[in-house]
Amino acid sequence: MKEPASMDECIYFTNRVTDKGKLKAWVFKEKCPKCGLGLMGKPVEKGKVKIRAKEYVCPECKYTVDKDEYEPTLFVNIKYICPHCSNPGELSIPFVRKKVAFVNEATGKKKLVESIRFQCQKCSKNIDITKKMK
Secondary structure, eight states: OOOOSSGGGEEEEEEEEOSSOEEEEEEEOOBOTTTSSSBOBOOEETTEEOTTOSEEEOTTTOOEEEHHHHGGGOEEEEEEEOTTTOOEEEEEEEOOOEEEEEEOTTTOOEEEEEEEEEEOTTTOOEEEEEOOOO
16 A cells, blocks of 8 residues: 655545554545646645635646535545554545544543544454544
């Protein structure tokens, strides 16, 4: 599995370490479907990337695609060491976040969080890549 050489190649990247496991996940930028030259990314204004933008733009031809339309066509590449069985693994799955219920240890209340969920290839237990919680 090819790892990114720089962050400029990625739409999404995370490198997380838990008490028993490790996880590295990334999503490569895809070429523009219209011109095929530029890599689709968030719009750049005055040298800064607009991270909260709801669309992706080709820097070459300025072709624009809505975020909800573009992200499901991408694949997230994952390298992990399972926190349950310590098995190392690699896989590529569609880049789709789903709402997953988590229990807050401090309050004991359930909360829905957007997460990329996949199963360990050895023990088949769920592993979640959640959005960073505040």
